[in-house]
Amino acid sequence: xxxxxxxxxGFLLASIQEALEDQAAIELKKNLLEEVRRSRAQGILIDVxxxxxxDSFTARVLGSIGRSARLLGTSTVLVGLQPEVxxxxxxxxxxxxxxxxxxxxxxxxxxxxxxxxxxx
Amino acid sequence: xxxxxxxxxANDRERLVEFGHRLEPYTDQIIATVTDRLQQVExxxxxLPGGDLAxxxxxxxxxxxxxxxxxxxxxxxxxxxxxxxxxxxxxxxYEQLIVTLMVLEDQVARFIRELYPLKEDDLAVRExxxxxxxxxxxxxxxxxxxxxxxxxxxxxxxxxxxxTPVVEVWEGILALPLIGTIDTGRAKQITQNLLRRIRxxxxxxxxxxxxxxxxxDTRVANHLIKxxxxxRLLGARGIIVGISPEVAxxxxxxxxxxxxxxxxxxxxxxxxxxxxMLGLKVAPEGVLR
Numbered sequence: 001x002x003x004x005x006x007x008x009x010g011f012l013l014a015s016i017q018e019a020l021e022d023q024a025a026i027e028l029k030k031n032l033l034e035e036v037r038r039s040r041a042q043g044i045l046i047d048v049x050x051x052x053x054x055d056s057f058t059a060r061v062l063g064s065i066g067r068s069a070r071l072l073g074t075s076t077v078l079v080g081l082q083p084e085v086x087x088x089x090x091x092x093x094x095x096x097x098x099x100x101x102x103x104x105x106x107x108x109x110x111x112x113x114x115x116x117x118x119x120x
Numbered sequence: 121x122x123x124x125x126x127x128x129x130a131n132d133r134e135r136l137v138e139f140g141h142r143l144e145p146y147t148d149q150i151i152a153t154v155t156d157r158l159q160q161v162e163x164x165x166x167x168l169p170g171g172d173l174a175x176x177x178x179x180x181x182x183x184x185x186x187x188x189x190x191x192x193x194x195x196x197x198x199x200x201x202x203x204x205x206x207x208x209x210x211x212x213x214y215e216q217l218i219v220t221l222m223v224l225e226d227q228v229a230r231f232i233r234e235l236y237p238l239k240e241d242d243l244a245v246r247e248x249x250x251x252x253x254x255x256x257x258x259x260x261x262x263x264x265x266x267x268x269x270x271x272x273x274x275x276x277x278x279x280x281x282x283x284t285p286v287v288e289v290w291e292g293i294l295a296l297p298l299i300g301t302i303d304t305g306r307a308k309q310i311t312q313n314l315l316r317r318i319r320x321x322x323x324x325x326x327x328x329x330x331x332x333x334x335x336x337d338t339r340v341a342n343h344l345i346k347x348x349x350x351x352r353l354l355g356a357r358g359i360i361v362g363i364s365p366e367v368a369x370x371x372x373x374x375x376x377x378x379x380x381x382x383x384x385x386x387x388x389x390x391x392x393x394x395x396x397m398l399g400l401k402v403a404p405e406g407v408l409r
Contacts, residue, residue, distance in 0.1 A: 079355070083315030086353040087308075095349050102355035103322055 003028045005035050011043040011112055012036065013105070017050040025061040032065055036074050043112035044069055047105055049080025054089055063098040075100065075115055079108035126255045132248035133191055139245050140189030142235045143228070151181050154227045163219040167212065184224070193252060200256070201263035208267025217260060225253045284310050286317040292324040293394045294356075295387070299332035307343035311350045318354045325394040326351045329387050331362030341376040348381050357397070359383070361390035 002024060006013045012035055014028060032044055046062065048054065054062075066076040077100045081089075089096070102108040128136070143150065155174045158164055169176045187196035204217065229249065236242040279300070289295045294317055296310065314326065328344060330336060348358030361384045363371075371378075384390040395402055 081353050083312065083319055083354065086315055086350050087312055089353065090311075090346055090350050096353065101353050103319065104355075107322075107355055 003031070005031050007039065007041070008045070009109065010041060010116075011045055011109065012039070012041045013045045013047065015047040015050070019051055019053045019055075020058045020061075022057050025058050029061055029065045029068070033068055033072070036069060036072050041074060042116050043074060044076040045105060045108045045112065046076065046078050047080045047108075048078060048085070049082070049104070052082065052085060054081075054085055054094070056092060056094055059089065059092075059094040059096060063096060066099040075112065077102050077108040077111055079103065079105050126258050128193065128248065128251060128255070131244075132251055133193070135245050135248040136188050136193065136252060137191045139232070139235075139249065140185060140187075143185055143231060144189065146231060147182070147185060150185070150228060150231070151178055153230075154181060154224055157223050157227055158220065161219060161223060164216050164223070167216050181224075188252075193255075197255065197259045201259050204260050204263040205267035205270070208264045209271050214261075214264055217264060218257065221253075221257060221260060225256075229253075280306060280309060284313065286314055288317075288321050288323070289327070289391060290395060290398075290400075292322070292398055293327065293391070294318065294321065294323040294325070295327045295329060295391070297329045297332060297387075301335065302333060302340050302343050304343070307347065311347045314347065315350055315354055318351060318356045323356050325359060325397060326356050327359045327361055327387065327390045327394060329362045329390070330360060330367070331364075331387070333362075336363075336367045336370060338374045338376055341371060341374070341378075345378065345381065357382075359390045359394060361385070361387045 003014050003016055003020075005028075006015075012032060014032060016028075020028070035041065036044065044065070046065070062078060066078075069076045078096060079102045081101065100111060102111055151174055155177055158168060158177075159173065183196065183199075187193050207217070208214075229246070232242060232246055232249065236245055284296055284298060287295045287297070294314070296314060298310070300306075302310070317323065318326065326348075328347065330344065333340065344360060348360070351358045359382045360378060363383050363385060382390075382393060384393060392402075
């Protein structure tokens with residue numbers, strides 16, 4: 001299943017609705033980075049509110065999306081992590097320290113806008 | 121192959137059944153001597169029931185003697201175990217329990233010599249009886265421990281249930297006054313609770329107040345760091361307050377660093393910082409207008 005990448009208000013939004021297969025995660029990364037390059041989006045929002053498990057592979061791919069996007073001058077915010085998912089991730093030692101995290105899409109957008117405003 | 125020490129052999133059982141039958145005519149005498157003796161033992165005097173002690177002890181002793189006679193010792197031990205477990209939860213002292221059983225053993229053992237004039241029989245019965253007494257003591261000890269553990273577990277649960285309130289002190293600010301020791305189980309429960317509240321209240325800042333935590337060592341510090349990281353995953357920033365100079369000292373000597381976590385001495389300072397992080401300001405009336 002491939003994840004659609006939408007454009008919202010100058011940012012990219014990818015909404016993941018169920019646990020990602022490894023291949024889908026890699027494809028998502030490719031699509032997002034390609035889209036950043038093409039559209040010069042200033043921020044990426046990844047919504048995982050519908051996901052009930054994030055394994056270490058997915059966490060690694062998400063982290064690498066954050067790092068790669070940063071090299072392209074774009075920040076990435078992960079939004080909508082469920083409390084139970086967050087607990088499991090911590091147990092597995094997955095802290096997503098390469099990504100900004102926010103409660104929901106609205107707050108994620110707010111954070112991205114603030115970052116764009118403070119750009120030099 | 122090793123065999124169980126705490127188990128009667130078929131031979132033992134046979135001896136005990138026979139011993140039980142021989143004891144039968146002396147039932148009243150046994151009850152009388154056990155009663156007498158118990159009244160003279162300082163350790164147990166306090167827990168002896170009031171009224172006619174012999175009459176109160178009678179059913180229990182008959183049960184014991186019957187178990188010997190009918191070869192029902194396994195069932196007897198099981199029943200005794202359940203009862204002792206309950207008594208342990210009620211707060212009976214271990215010493216009182218064990219001394220009572222030892223008095224019983226002493227008094228019954230006295231009959232062996234009288235009832236078995238032949239030295240050879242005497243030894244075999246003595247051996248079987250001693251083993252049964254050991255098993256009885258071991259069963260009792262285990263049951264007593266189980267009962268106490270049950271009590272401790274129940275208390276721990278009660279304490280967890282008292283748990284940690286998560287208070288919304290300002291729009292977007294949650295405070296967690298942590299009180300008492302923080303172990304892994306409790307840390308997990310606190311974190312879980314906190315994350316749900318962050319989601320429900322959409323909080324942006326979480327203040328962990330550790331004023332009431334008696335001991336902050338590396339483990340506790342790590343639990344706190346983990347809780348703050350969990351909050352971050354849901355987009356909330358963590359602040360730790362209530363760090364006394366002593367705790368700060370310990371943390372430094374333990375080489376624990378709350379790197380990217382803001383810390384403050386008091387809850388008051390933490391709240392002030394949190395309010396200003398939200399871009400808000402609390403000022404005397406009139407100043408803002």
